[in-house]
Amino acid sequence: MSRRRAGRQRCADHRTPLPDDWSANHAQLTTGSDGVTVWTAGFTTPAGDYLAIIQGIDANASWVADQVRDARAGATVTIDGVDWTSYDRRTSSDPGNVAYALVTTTDDSTIVLAGTAEDAEFAFLATAIAKELA
Numbered sequence: 001m002s003r004r005r006a007g008r009q010r011c012a013d014h015r016t017p018l019p020d021d022w023s024a025n026h027a028q029l030t031t032g033s034d035g036v037t038v039w040t041a042g043f044t045t046p047a048g049d050y051l052a053i054i055q056g057i058d059a060n061a062s063w064v065a066d067q068v069r070d071a072r073a074g075a076t077v078t079i080d081g082v083d084w085t086s087y088d089r090r091t092s093s094d095p096g097n098v099a100y101a102l103v104t105t106t107d108d109s110t111i112v113l114a115g116t117a118e119d120a121e122f123a124f125l126a127t128a129i130a131k132e133l134a
Helices: 003-012 061-067 119-133
Strands: 023-031 037-044 050-057 076-079 082-088 100-106 109-115
Touching: 050 061, 050 119, 061 100, 061 109, 076 119, 082 119, 100 119, 109 119
Parallel strands: none
Antiparallel strands: 023 037, 037 050, 050 109, 076 082, 082 100, 100 109
């Protein structure tokens, strides 16, 4: 299996069970001009906020900066045994759909949780992801 196909398979195999009151509003699998294969799934949370899972295979620092809209890395947050770097843009005049983000890396995958959701919803999704990474 080619490296690109293997990356696509890892993205496609990523399953995170979510409660019925979360609704998916988009999902896609792409490979950018930078060669990073990206799986993205966006959700509307029970509170009506946006939260996305973005997984990049062989991502680099420039790709991460794009995902977090060039926010500065903040505190490291440990959720269910996984260390996530936080990126907080909630005080920005126009944070868009990336008001807050959590980023972790495992093997050749970089996982970004990004959106406008509350901290508890980020923690819920990060916990579900941690179970997948175990």
